[in-house]
Amino acid sequence: MPNKSQILELKETLLQRRESILSNINNSRNSIDEIKNQEINDELDYAELVSDSFTQGMIANHQIAELKQIDEAIKKIKDDTYGKCDMCGVNIPIGRLKAKPFAKFCTECREVYEKENKN
Ligand SMILES: [Zn+2]
Numbered sequence: 001m002p003n004k005s006q007i008l009e010l011k012e013t014l015l016q017r018r019e020s021i022l023s024n025i026n027n028s029r030n031s032i033d034e035i036k037n038q039e040i041n042d043e044l045d046y047a048e049l050v051s052d053s054f055t056q057g058m059i060a061n062h063q064i065a066e067l068k069q070i071d072e073a074i075k076k077i078k079d080d081t082y083g084k085c086d087m088c089g090v091n092i093p094i095g096r097l098k099a100k101p102f103a104k105f106c107t108e109c110r111e112v113y114e115k116e117n118k119n
Contacts, residue, residue, distance in 0.1 A: 014074055017066075
């Protein structure tokens with residue numbers, strides 16, 4: 001288990017990441033709205049605009065997924081279960097948590113999980 005000051009540090013990282021994702025999402029929402037409000041006269045432009053907003057939508061979806069993981073991690077800190085692997089219950093190494101503060105699994109379980117989700 002990470003100690004208290006390590007947890008506080010990781011929590012700070014999580015909160016900062018959460019805030020920057022939220023502002024990113026808001027920014028891309030605004031630009032998608034701008035695109036939608038633009039008048040489209042040219043077929044080619046339209047194709048470009050659609051693919052742009054599609055990419056932005058994909059990025060936003062990815063960030064929303066990360067946001068959920070961050071919220072889960074913050075909840076675990078409150079519940080005092082933070083830093084344990086969801087699958088086998090082993091303590092996740094602090095180095096891994098520092099690299100990815102919202103990690104749910106230890107390295108071994110992560111590999112198993114990724115393999116299972118590929119198929
Ligand atoms: Zn595990």
